[in-house]
Amino acid sequence: MPLEGVKNIVLVLSGKGGVGKSSVTLQLALALSLQGKSVGILDIDLTGPSIPRLVGLEDAKITQSPNGWLPVPVHDAAPQSDSSPARGSLRCMSLGFLLRDRGDAVIWRGPKKTAMIRQFLSDVSWGETDYLLIDTPPGTSDEHIALAEQLLTLSTADAATAAQTNVPRLYGAVLVTTPQAVATSDVRKEANFCVKTSIPVLGVIENMSGYACPCCGEVSNLFSSGGGEVMAQQLGILFMGKVPVDVKFGELVEGKMEDSDEEDEEDKEQKEQPGAPEEPDLRPLVEKYKEGWSYPRFEEFAKTLLGGVESTAGAS
Numbered sequence: 001m002p003l004e005g006v007k008n009i010v011l012v013l014s015g016k017g018g019v020g021k022s023s024v025t026l027q028l029a030l031a032l033s034l035q036g037k038s039v040g041i042l043d044i045d046l047t048g049p050s051i052p053r054l055v056g057l058e059d060a061k062i063t064q065s066p067n068g069w070l071p072v073p074v075h076d077a078a079p080q081s082d083s084s085p086a087r088g089s090l091r092c093m094s095l096g097f098l099l100r101d102r103g104d105a106v107i108w109r110g111p112k113k114t115a116m117i118r119q120f121l122s123d124v125s126w127g128e129t130d131y132l133l134i135d136t137p138p139g140t141s142d143e144h145i146a147l148a149e150q151l152l153t154l155s156t157a158d159a160a161t162a163a164q165t166n167v168p169r170l171y172g173a174v175l176v177t178t179p180q181a182v183a184t185s186d187v188r189k190e191a192n193f194c195v196k197t198s199i200p201v202l203g204v205i206e207n208m209s210g211y212a213c214p215c216c217g218e219v220s221n222l223f224s225s226g227g228g229e230v231m232a233q234q235l236g237i238l239f240m241g242k243v244p245v246d247v248k249f250g251e252l253v254e255g256k257m258e259d260s261d262e263e264d265e266e267d268k269e270q271k272e273q274p275g276a277p278e279e280p281d282l283r284p285l286v287e288k289y290k291e292g293w294s295y296p297r298f299e300e301f302a303k304t305l306l307g308g309v310e311s312t313a314g315a316s
């Protein structure tokens with residue numbers, strides 16, 4: 001059965017490119033896994049898949065099992081310890097894993113895109129997964145329409161039906177915007193798309209809203225802030241909160257490629273001090289993420305999602 005073992009599905013949508021859908025998807029996934037949930041990320045951005053890069057697994061390859069493609073592990077589940085609560089696993093699936101070279105251009109016509117989305121939704125063997133987060137391309141294109149159509153046949157937005165059957169619950173969509181009006185007006189279109197396709201809107205996250213100081217985490221507003229909040233109010237949608245530009249998060253996910261070449265002289269000198277050898281930090285991404293400024297915000301978003309699922313599960 002397609003999506004067998006998946007309990008809840010959450011889409012991450014935005015009308016505009018580059019507002020942080022993939023980063024928000026990843027951070028929600030990490031935060032949900034830190035709440036002890038098993039999580040999967042399905043990246044259906046066929047022309048610009050970015051999840052493999054963000055999780056630092058660009059060279060990973062997909063393997064086949066008798067039940068379908070196996071998603072790539074990002075981290076395993078970990079039991080509760082003295083210092084931290086139990087952690088759920090995180091796995092992901094992306095077209096990026098299937099491309100030979102990440103520079104490969106993918107130029108596909110509509111029908112082929114639709115077929116690929118169908119295959120992605122049907123042929124991945126997720127196993128027990130509490131939350132499947134779907135990272136989407138910008139806009140309301142062929143991919144979105146194919147995704148919505150296919151999801152509505154493979155899952156149900158009705159909590160009671162999902163609770164009584166083994167069909168995954170299509171919990172809804174998180175909309176991502178930046179504060180600027182041009183981005184928020186595109187998100188309105190996305191909210192409209194959800195209404196038309198009967199996908200519940202869970203809330204709005206305003207990303208890149210202000211700037212978090214890398215030293216102390218204090219947030220200053222370089223540009224405007226609050227556009228997403230106003231839009232959410234106008235549309236009667238839950239405003240989940242603001243996420244400032246977090247340079248350290250950027251470095252955590254994007255810094256891997258260029259790593260040491262970009263160190264400045266002062267850094268190098270400090271590292272060369274005797275007694276202070278630089279050990280590579282080999283901990284999984286989730287453990288490093290936990291220490292950043294953005295985590296507490298995403299922890300709140302994850303709790304909001306979990307609270308909503310639990311309060312409506314089995315409701316008739």
Ligand SMILES: Nc1ncnc2c1ncn2[C@@H]1O[C@H](COP(=O)(O)OP(=O)(O)OP(=O)(O)O)[C@@H](O)[C@H]1O
Nearest residue numbers: 017018019020021022023138208244245246247250
């Ligand atoms: N809050 C943030 N703080 C720092 N960097 C961020 C933040 N949000 C996003 N970024 C960075 O901005 C860039 C674009 O983000 P991302 O790839 O998540 O956007 P997207 O909406 O998925 O883009 P696309 O439309 O191309 O899929 C990335 O380099 C990402 O690391």
Ligand SMILES: [Mg+2]
Nearest residue numbers: 021022045050
């Ligand atoms: Mg993206």
